[in-house]
Amino acid sequence: MTPTAPAVAPTAPVIDLRGVSRRYGAGPPALDDVTLSVRAGEALAVVGPSGSGKSTLLNLVAGLDRPSAGSVTVGGVRVDELNETGSARYRRDRIGMVFQFFHLLDDLTVHDNVLLPAQLAGMPRAEARGRAAELLRHLGIERHAAAYPGLLSGGERQRVAVARALMNRPVLLLADEPTGALDTASGEQVRELLTGLNADGQTIVLVTHDLALARSCATRTVELVDGRVARDSGNVPDHRQAMTS
Amino acid sequence: MSPTGLRPPTRLRSPLGRVVRAGVARRRVQTAVMVLTTLMAVTASVLAVGLLVAARAPFDRAFAAQQGAHLTGQFDGTKVTAERLARTADAAGVAAVAGPFRTVPVRARTASDSAVLPAGVDLPPFTVVGRADPGGPVDRVRTVEGRWATGPGEIVLADGALPAPVGARLALRTAPGAPTLTVVGIARSVTGTAQAWVAPAQAETLTAAEGTAAGYDMLYRFRQAETDADVAAGRAAITAAVPRDALSGSRSYLTVEQERTANARAFVPFLAAFGVLGLLLSVLVVAIVISGAVGAATRRIGILKALGFIPAQVVRAYVGQALLPAAVGCLLGLALGNALAVPVLGEVGEAFDAPVTTIPLWIDGVVPAGALLLVAGAALLPALRAGRLRTVAALGAGRTEGGRPGSARSARRLTGRLPLPRAVGLGLADPFARPARSGTMAAAVAFGAVCVTFAVGLALSLGVVQEGRMLNSAGSVVVQTGGGSGPPGAQVVHAGGEAETPKADPEKVAAVLRAQEGTGRFYGTAGAEVSVRGITGATAVVAYQGDSAWGAPRTVSGRWLGGPGEAVVTKRFLDAAGVAVGDTLRLTEGGRQASVRIVGEAFFTEGEGMALLTSTSTLADLGLDARPGRYDVQTEAGTDLARYLGSLRGELEGVGAVAQASTEDSSSVIVAMDALIGMLTLMLVAVAGLGVLNTVVLDTRERVRDLGILKALGMTPRQTVAMVVTSVAGTGLLAGLVAVPAGVALHHWIIPLMGDGVGMNLPTAAVSVYDPQHLIPLALGGLAIAVAGGLLPASWAARTDTATALRSE
Known part of the structure; x- marks a missing residue:
């Protein structure tokens, strides 16, 4: 068992989107009547062209945005009904997020960046330190613990971001273009990392343009076009290659 | 002219102005902060400088117009002759003189009914000056009502000195035959050289009657009289020119000016402090805002430069963004400062019969100009930083962490x-x-x-x-022993006889107070007005009887009264009399004299702070009524004041005194x-x-x-x-x-x-x-x-x- 053990039973739906639409102003909807379920242990890749609604979908699941219609349930929590504080607590306790540009705090060390979600959640100091050390070791970046992110390579920074995302043992890991700012070698490392995490049972939702990434680490791929689900490869682990072949 | 030789269209002529306006409009909070800070700084500064300058203006104008006396000298008529005094005009530094004028301290009683007082009211003692002509080289007295006294039986009163209008008749009751003078005019001397004037022949008559206390006034203008030291030097030269102790008192025009403008001057120090704090805060706030604006708009600056703005234009754009709101703040501050100055200056102007003054125009120009200069200086540093930014670097700002x-x-x-x-x-x-x-x-x-x-x-x-x-404000109950009412130091008397309301017997009042349950402690005070050597005009005396230390005014130096023959006064009194704590003062009244040693300097402003506090034995020495007219009482802790007052009033009814709760106005x-x-x-x-x-x-x-x-x-x-x-x-x-x-x-x-x-x-x-x-x-x-x-x-x-x-x- 890795440090990323999921908290939800393997067959239970972690994400349940029902008839979700999101409109910004009078233009066409960014998401249009999307219904989607993600079960625990799945690695879902959301692909599609720019403006297809990928980031909107991710923001809705992360509780960073609210749907204009429909419901978003994650781990049994109606995310669309949470207030600001509830959303923050939800993000802190149930999800981890990885971004294209890492979004590490430059003036905190790697160790302090990783500790941050636990500290915000009020985790006991000793427990948080132990968990951070475990993650840094597991992700192979413990030698950089005292370094500042600016001194690390892109791949290393993204590993730090992953460690931070896993700090509070989230049921769901959301990754927004996690290899988008990396060179090929670093991107490969991150792909392996995500694949490994999913293999250990971590549920992952991945938004990406990188079809190779989707192909290698997603168990299921959903393609969005103009805010609607154009294709869904289904949720069978063996189906990993179906959408990208 | 553009390189093409054509003038650009009007709407395109001032891109700089548009950048400034856009910057100001975009940063509303910062703009409001800059407006408010300059408003506050300019308001306080305009008020401080304005009051300092404008408060003096009415006095300065009146002093110049009336050729005011730099020094009013009072001389003892028994120690110096008029001829000798006339020769003091040749003393070093003396530019012009008026006098010598005969001075006579008198006591008067109203001999006719007027709108102000009925007949038969004793007025406080005052000094009459024999002067033939209100004009002359020094102290051109301005007659504000009626005319000058030219013959026997006429008197001109100084404005506000006595409650008697033109036409009123005053009987000088201490003079042989009790001559009656008619008030023919009200006049105003800029430095208050006299309380009343009569014709010289009339003064000589009164002198003969009043005897020893008669003296002379000499009015001097000096060649140099800008400072206290200048006036002191002039006074020293005059003192040297007359026999020892002949100069019994003197008054500098600077002291008069200070008294007349005291209230306005009291505002200046703290307003100046607020003004300086405000200006420093303005500089800081402008520096914060403009630095922040430059920091936040680095890419915008890059774009402006890429579009062709030269560094000087960028600098002007950012300095302008500070100056625009600062100018608005200055205008508002000017309006507020001037508006707030009106009531304070009005009070000063009224004292000199001058119209309500306003803050001089040059202050309205200099203060905001100074504030804007500071603002521009504060904005210049960050603006110069903006001007020096490299275009490429500025355009790339924010793209790297x-x-x-x-x-x-x-x-x-x-x-x-x-x-x-x-x-x-x-x-x-x-x-x-x-x-x-x-x-x-x-x-x-x-x-x-x-x-x-x-x-x-x-x-x-x-x-x-x-x-x-205020004196005597420590007690919670005041007992008035009666005796009628009138101006300070006066006693209301029937034209022909006894006091209208007889004073209650102080011994009986004191006995009632001592016997009254709830009485903690008490003391009595009697009031009078006497002449004090060195002080122009009559001096109000507050005489204490009993344990008064608990109700005494706060002492600045020395101590409170400990026995007979002692006095406590304010610094204002000490300065006016030219004495210090430890010195002895000579008091005179109706030809009798008493000496008191000043044992302490106290603080109070009642009676313009010119009252002399002593014990009732001093009044007795001067032959004055030393019976307390008022008792101040402190009740015991926990006493119900209303019940105490009710009970005390009942007991005092038979004695003829009245008790009331002590009140104090602000x-x-x-x-x-x-x-x-x-x-x-x-x-x-x-x-x-x-x-x-x-x-x-x-x-x-x-x-x-x-x-x-x-x-x-x-x-x-x-x-x-x-x-x-x-x-x-x-x-x-x-x-x-x-x-x-x-x-x-x-x-x-x-x-x-x-x-x-x-x-x-x-x-x-x-x-x-x-x-x-x-x-x-x-x-x-x-x-x-x-x-x-x-x-x-x-x-x-x-x-x-x-x-x-x-x-x-």
């Missing part, structure tokens, strides 16, 4: 190890990310906290002054000062708070991406608010701790200057007003200002859209 100083990282590391919630730790470390900005903000908060400390001290001091300015000057201090403090604190707000807004904007990250990681709105507020709270707390001693020091410097303004030394209790119960909350003043300023942007930060923040560069 900015490094922070090592101190910021160390601070974050350190606070991460503190046993504090992480949001608080992150906030505490924030000031180290931009030390210069934090330092400027700390200075702004410190100025605000200095101002609050100073203002609280001022209010406490004014409270002490308010409480102690000084309108102190009330005005309190209001002004409150308003200026509020404005300055608001500016300091807005300075904090502006800094936090800038920080929040610059760190919006970090905020987004933290919120994405699960930072709740409450944690966000805590982090942002903590980021300024530490700085505010430190600034407050530094500000309190500074504010106390400023208060201790300004309060004595305010005392000087009114010609008084203030008691220690009015200066040492701070105690721990004030200092501890004041020390938290900086924290309060910082938190108040940081709360609003903190809530904005808490509401920042996380997804948008994460996308920001």
Whole structure:
């Protein structure tokens, strides 16, 4: 068992989107009547062209945005009904997020960046330190613990971001273009990392343009076009290659 | 002219103006802060400089027009002759003289009914001057009503000196045959050289009657009389020119000017302090705002430069963005300063029969010009930085993650190890990310906290002054023994005989008070007016009987009355008489004399602070009625005042005295000062708070991406608010701790200057007003200002859209 053990039973739906639409102003909807379920242990890749609604979908699941219609349930929590504080607590306790540009705090060390979600959640100091050390070791970046992110390579920074995302043992890991700012070698490392995490049972939702990434680490791929689900490869682990072949 | 030789179309001619206007419109909060800070600074400065200059204007004008006397000399007629006095015109430094004029102290009784007083009222003693002509080279007395006295039986009264209008008849009851004089005119001498004038022949007649107390007045103008030292030198030359002790008293025009403008002058020191604080705060706020504007608009500057703006235009654009709101603040400050000056100056103008003055125009020009110059100077530094920015670097600003100083990282590391919630730790470390900005903000908060400390001290001091300015205000009950009413020192008497309302027997009153249950302690006072050597005109005497120490005015130096033959006076009195604590004063009344030794200097402003406090035995020595006309009573602790009064009134009914609760009215000057201090403090604190707000807004904007990250990681709105507020709270707390001693020091410097303004030394209790119960909350003043300023942007930060923040560069 890795440090990323999921908290939800393997067959239970972690994400349940029902008839979700999101409109910004009078233009066409960014998401249009999307219904989607993600079960625990799945690695879902959301692909599609720019403006297809990928980031909107991710923001809705992360509780960073609210749907204009429909419901978003994650781990049994109606995310669309949470207030600001509830959303923050939800993000802190149930999800981890990885971004294209890492979004590490430059003036905190790697160790302090990783500790941050636990500290915000009020985790006991000793427990948080132990968990951070475990993650840094597991992700192979413990030698950089005292370094500042600016001194690390892109791949290393993204590993730090992953460690931070896993700090509070989230049921769901959301990754927004996690290899988008990396060179090929670093991107490969991150792909392996995500694949490994999913293999250990971590549920992952991945938004990406990188079809190779989707192909290698997603168990299921959903393609969005103009805010609607154009294709869904289904949720069978063996189906990993179906959408990208 | 453009290179093409064509004038550009009007609407395109001033891109600089449009950039300035757009910048001002875009930063509404910062613009409001700059308007408010300059408004406050200019208001206080215009008031301070304006009052200093304008308060003197009516006196200066009247003094010049009437060829006022630089020195009024009073001479003992038994020690010097008129001829000898006339020769003092040749003394060193004397430019012109008037006199010698015969002076005679008299007591008068109204001999006719008037709208002011009925016949038969004894007036306080006053001095009559024999003067043939109101004009001359010195002290051209202005007749404001009626005409000058030209013959026997006529008298001209100084304006406001006695309650008798033109046409009233006054009987000089102490003169042989009780001659009756008719008031033929009311006149005004700019330095108050006399209380009444008669024709010289009339004065000679009165002199013969009054005998020993008669003397002479000489009025002098000196070639050099700008300062106290100049006037003192002139007086020394005159003293040397006459026999020893012949000069019995003198009065400098500077003393008169100081008395007449005292109230307005008392405003100047604290207004000047607020003005300087305001100007310094303006400089800080402008520096914060413009530095922030340059920092936040680096890419915009790059775009402007790419479009062809030369560095000088960029500099002008940013200086303009400070000057535009500052100019608005200056205009508003001018209007407010002038409006607030009207009531204060009106009071001064009225004293000189001058129209209500306004602040001189040059002050309205110089003060805002100075303020704008400071603002331009403060804006210039960051504007020059903007002008020197390289276009390419400016265009690329924000695209790379900015490094922070090592101190910021160390601070974050350190606070991460503190046993504090992480949001608080992150906030505490924030000031180290931009030390210069934090330092400027700390200075702004410190100025605000200095101002609050100073203002609280001022209010406490004014409270002490308010409480102690009136004599006999310590008791809770006053018993009046009767004797009618009239002007100070007067006694209402029937034209032909006894007092209209006989005075109650003080012994009986005292016996009733002693027997009354609930009486703690009490003392009696009697009032009179006498002549004091060295003091022009009559001096009010308040004579104490019994244990009066508990109700005594606050002593500045020396001690309170301990026995007969002692006196306590104010600094104003000491200066006017040219004496000091330890000296002896000679009092005269109706040909009788008494000496009192000054044992203490006290503070009170009742009777313009010119009353002489002594024991009732002094009045008895002068042959005056020494029976107390009033008793001040302090009841025992826990006594029901209403019940006590009811019972006491019943007991006093048979004695003929009346008891009432002690009441005290407020000084309108102190009330005005309190209001002004409150308003200026509020404005300055608001500016300091807005300075904090502006800094936090800038920080929040610059760190919006970090905020987004933290919120994405699960930072709740409450944690966000805590982090942002903590980021300024530490700085505010430190600034407050530094500000309190500074504010106390400023208060201790300004309060004595305010005392000087009114010609008084203030008691220690009015200066040492701070105690721990004030200092501890004041020390938290900086924290309060910082938190108040940081709360609003903190809530904005808490509401920042996380997804948008994460996308920001």
